[in-house]
Amino acid sequence: MSYIGRFAPSPSGPLHFGSLIAALGSYFQAKSQQGQWLVRIEDLDPPREMPGASSLILETLEAYQLHWDGEVVYQSQRHELYQEQINRWLQSGQAYYCQCTRKQIKASGGFYTGTCRDLALQNHQQCAIRLRMTHPIYQFEDQRHGTLSIPTALADEDFIIKRRDGLFAYNLAVVLDDIEQGITEVVRGADLIEPTGRQISLYQMLDAEPVSYLHLPLALDESGHKLSKQNHAKAIDNSNPKPALLDAMSFLGFDIDKEIQSASVEEIIEWGVQNWRVEQLPKATEITPIFSNRSL
Template identity: 70%
Template sequence: MYIGRFAPSPSGPLHFGSLIAALGSYFQAKSHSGQWLVRIEDIDPPREVAGAASLILKTLDTYQLHWDGDVLYQSTRLEAYQDQIERWINNQQAYLCECTRKQIKAHGGYYSGTCRDKTLPASTPCAVRLKMRYPVESFIDQRYGQLDIPKALAEEDFIIKRRDGLFAYNLAVVLDDIYQGVTEVVRGADLIEPSGRQISLYKTLDVEPVSYLHLPLAIDDNGNKLSKQNHATAIDLDNPVPTLLNAMRFLGFNIDNSIETESLETIIQWGVENWRLLQLPNELKIKPPFSNEAL
C-alpha cells in the first residue's frame, strides 16, 4: 500500500509554499489510492509558535485535506530517537563532536571528521555525529530523474543530535517515516540535499529507502522561497477557493472554468483524479503564475 505524509513544523501558520507541499503529497497519495498521514514535527521548541500546530490542522481541514489515522507528534518519539543514538554510540557508529559552526566554516564549510577518533567525556557540551558509511552523491527523483548532491556534503559525518540537546531533523524524519510505514516522501525542492543524508540513514539502518518526489519551490520577486522565515503570508481561511486554485495552477493543473465554481471538496477530488507527475513544471524554482499580492 502507498503511504504518504505531510510533515509541517509548528513554527507558524501554513503559507502558499507549504500549501503546495500539502497538496502535492495529498494528490500523489490519493491518486495511488493510498493513505495520507499528517505528522507535526515539534522537536525544535525555540522555533515553535504557540497554537501553530492546531492552526495548521484547522487549515488542512478547511482546505478539505483530510488525513488518515491519528496525527503523530514528533515530541512523543524522543525516547525512540535517543535509544537509536545510544545503540550507534555503543557500537561506535556515532560519536561526540565539540566542533562549532564557526570552526567548520573556517575550514572550508564542510566537517572533516576532526572529532571522529577523539574520546570526549560525556560532560562536554557536544553534538553527536553519525559516521558516514554510505555517502549518497545522487538519487532518483520520481519526476526530475537524477538529482546530484555535492561530494563533500555527501561524505560528511552529519549531526544526529545537536549540542543544545535537540534531536536533528534528518534522524527524526527517517525514524518516523520507518515507524509510520511511509513509502514515498513528497516535499519541496529545498530538501533535496537532506534527502541524500536520509537515504544514507536508511542504508545504515538496513531498511529499504522510500521513494522521493520533490516539488518546485514558490519564490518571491527577490528569488527567495516563500517560507515562514521569510515572513510569507498565511493562507486565507475565509475564502480558500482562490488560493487553492492558484496552488493547483502552480502544480501544473490546467483548470477548466467549470471547475472554478465548484465546492472545495469537488475541486480537491478533481485534483486527485487529474494529478499527473508530468504536469509539474520543469523548473524547481519558479514564481507563482500570479501576483504575489494574491498570496
C-alpha cells in the same frame, strides 16, 4: 505494497502558499494511488515554534478539505525512540561526540572533516553527536527530476544527529518516523533535495528499504526568495480557501477550466485527485508564481 504518503509541517507558523503546494502535492500523489495520507507535526525545535501553530495547521488542512488518515503524530512525543537509536550507535561506535563549533567548521572550509571522530570524547554537555558516514550517497532518483546529484563534500560528511543544545536533528527524526509509519514515498519541496542523500544513507545504515522521492517546485516571492515563514510569507486564508487552492493547483500544473473553478472546495480536491499526473509538474525546481486569484 500499498502507498503511504505524508505531510510533515513544522509548527513555526501558519501554513502559507508554499506549504499549501507541498500539502496538495503529497495529498494528490497519495490519493491518486488509493493510498493513505498521514500528517506528522515536526515539532523538534521549541525555540522556533509559534504557540498554537500546530492546531492552526490542522484547522487549515480541514478548511482546504485535506483530510488525513489515522492519528496525527507529534515528533515532540517521540524523543525516546530517537535517543534509543542514538544510544545503539554510540555503543557500537557508529556515532561519536563532537566538540567542534560552527565557527571552527566554517573556518576549515564549511564542511566537517572528522576532527573528533577518533578522540573518544566523553564531555557530553558541550558536545553534539555525529554519525560516521559509512554509506555516502552521491546521487538519487527523483520521480519528476530523474537523477539528482549531491555535492561530494556534503555526502561524505559525518553529520549531526543530536545538537549541542540537546535537540534531535531533523535528518535522524524524519527517517526514523518514516520507517516506523511505513511511508513509501516522500513528496516535498525542492529545498530538501540536498538532505535527501543523508536520509537515504540513514536508511542503509538502519538496514531499511529507502522510500521513493518526489520534489515539488519551490514557490518564490518577487525578490526571488523562497516563500517561507522565515521570509514572512503571508498565511493562507482559512475562511476563503478557494482562491489560494486554485492558484496552488495551477502552480502544480493543473489546467483548470471555468466549471471546476466554480465548484466547491471539496469538489475541486476530488477533481484534483482524479486528474493528478506527476508528468504535469513543472521541471523547474524554483518558480515565481503568477497569482490569478489572490495576492501575497
